[in-house]
Amino acid sequence: MDHAKTVELRGHLIDQGVFARVMDDVLEYSGAYSIDRFDVGRHHTDESYVQLTVTAETAEQVERIVMRLQTHGANPLDPGIATLKPAPADGVFPEDFYSTTNFDTQVRLNGGWMDVRSSEMDCGIIVSTDHGSAWTLPVSDVKEGELVVCGGEGVKVLPLPEPERSDPASAGFEFMNSGVSSERPQALQVRQIAQQMRDVKARGEKILWVGGPAIVHTGAGKALEALIDAGYVDLIFAGNALAAHDIESNLYGTSLGVDLDKGHGVPHGHEHHIRAINRIRACGSIAAAVDQGVLTGGIMHAMVKNGKQYVLVGSVRDDGPLPDVHTDVIDGQRAMRDALPGTGFAIMVATMLHSIATGNLLPASVPLVSVDINPATVTKLADRGSAQAIGVITDIGLFCEQLAGELVKGYRRE
Numbered sequence: 001m002d003h004a005k006t007v008e009l010r011g012h013l014i015d016q017g018v019f020a021r022v023m024d025d026v027l028e029y030s031g032a033y034s035i036d037r038f039d040v041g042r043h044h045t046d047e048s049y050v051q052l053t054v055t056a057e058t059a060e061q062v063e064r065i066v067m068r069l070q071t072h073g074a075n076p077l078d079p080g081i082a083t084l085k086p087a088p089a090d091g092v093f094p095e096d097f098y099s100t101t102n103f104d105t106q107v108r109l110n111g112g113w114m115d116v117r118s119s120e121m122d123c124g125i126i127v128s129t130d131h132g133s134a135w136t137l138p139v140s141d142v143k144e145g146e147l148v149v150c151g152g153e154g155v156k157v158l159p160l161p162e163p164e165r166s167d168p169a170s171a172g173f174e175f176m177n178s179g180v181s182s183e184r185p186q187a188l189q190v191r192q193i194a195q196q197m198r199d200v201k202a203r204g205e206k207i208l209w210v211g212g213p214a215i216v217h218t219g220a221g222k223a224l225e226a227l228i229d230a231g232y233v234d235l236i237f238a239g240n241a242l243a244a245h246d247i248e249s250n251l252y253g254t255s256l257g258v259d260l261d262k263g264h265g266v267p268h269g270h271e272h273h274i275r276a277i278n279r280i281r282a283c284g285s286i287a288a289a290v291d292q293g294v295l296t297g298g299i300m301h302a303m304v305k306n307g308k309q310y311v312l313v314g315s316v317r318d319d320g321p322l323p324d325v326h327t328d329v330i331d332g333q334r335a336m337r338d339a340l341p342g343t344g345f346a347i348m349v350a351t352m353l354h355s356i357a358t359g360n361l362l363p364a365s366v367p368l369v370s371v372d373i374n375p376a377t378v379t380k381l382a383d384r385g386s387a388q389a390i391g392v393i394t395d396i397g398l399f400c401e402q403l404a405g406e407l408v409k410g411y412r413r414e
Helices: 018-028 059-072 186-202 221-229 240-252 269-283 286-291 299-305 329-339 352-361 375-383 396-407
Strands: 003-011 032-039 048-056 083-086 104-109 112-117 124-127 134-137 147-150 155-158 206-211 235-238 309-312 343-349 368-372 389-393
Touching: 003 018, 003 059, 018 032, 018 048, 018 059, 048 059, 059 155, 104 124, 104 134, 186 206, 186 343, 186 389, 186 396, 206 352, 221 299, 221 396, 235 240, 235 329, 235 352, 240 269, 240 286, 240 299, 240 309, 269 286, 286 299, 299 309, 309 329, 329 352, 343 352, 343 396, 352 368, 352 375, 368 375, 368 396, 375 389
Parallel strands: 112 134, 206 235, 206 343, 235 309, 343 368, 368 389
Antiparallel strands: 003 048, 032 048, 083 147, 104 112, 104 155, 124 134, 124 147
């Protein structure tokens, strides 16, 4: 193998399994490696340092491997200068464009490093014509002639700092230490999430909720409504279903035709969701329905009443849909992306597809909690790049009730 490049990485490489993943990725991409230097930290608080030479049969293959290793925080020892090429057409990157991670990234131009704005995975890096700024951009939004960073030269990825341990001496074997566990004490998890939300609000940052219709089905709508009124919901991402079933429950007292107080279906209840959608379409929008006195309660009413933002993005399964729903998913994606600046915490409740979509848009620096009865939801989030995801495996209704009890003074469900 004639082509080689040396990379370096530092951190808690052994106990966090980073070094093993780096070696696995080199081999998976049909490369080879040699360890040139390995300084192992002597204490739990010490970082380790590695220099690794990666070899492959072609220069292009080496570049691919190095770009992959950057997702683990490994960067070239000799970073070089970023290569810029113009986009050949609207919506098309150059063939060898640099594909971003969701970690903070820098590019090297004019002899210095420059931060890349808006960290997001699976995008390109665009540099202004004066080389004074750089930002991520999805391929669908690039314009012909915009300058795109190509190859791995002159790009540095900054991994997240290791989480602090309250007792470094206990950093070995631990029970319930995975990102997904149904056996952690739930009351403690809820208190920790509540405190994190208080901290986010104290910093003046936004709390994003990503919700599925199970919030309404499980009777958790009242708890979420109380959290909105108390200021712990600044932004909601959802599909047509959450809003439609919330509105149905407030117009007809049912969710998918099931009486939420009695727990059984009602005559002609299967029609209620489409009749609710039709009522809102006649008003023109959810906000207009609130203004006209048609919609007088519920999650969406609370969002409008409190001046909070929501982005609803639909799918091919939708009935109606509601007039506020983005039916072009790329337009919806753009609306979600535009709403994210200032977000300091994300909580994803009972929705796999919207959670993964939102995780793809979020920087790795934004903490996110996924709450679902199904552990696979959290696992899939992490597998798709949202490594910061922490899972709470529980009933959605109970979780929202407990969280409202922690955060909303005097909260008690009627």
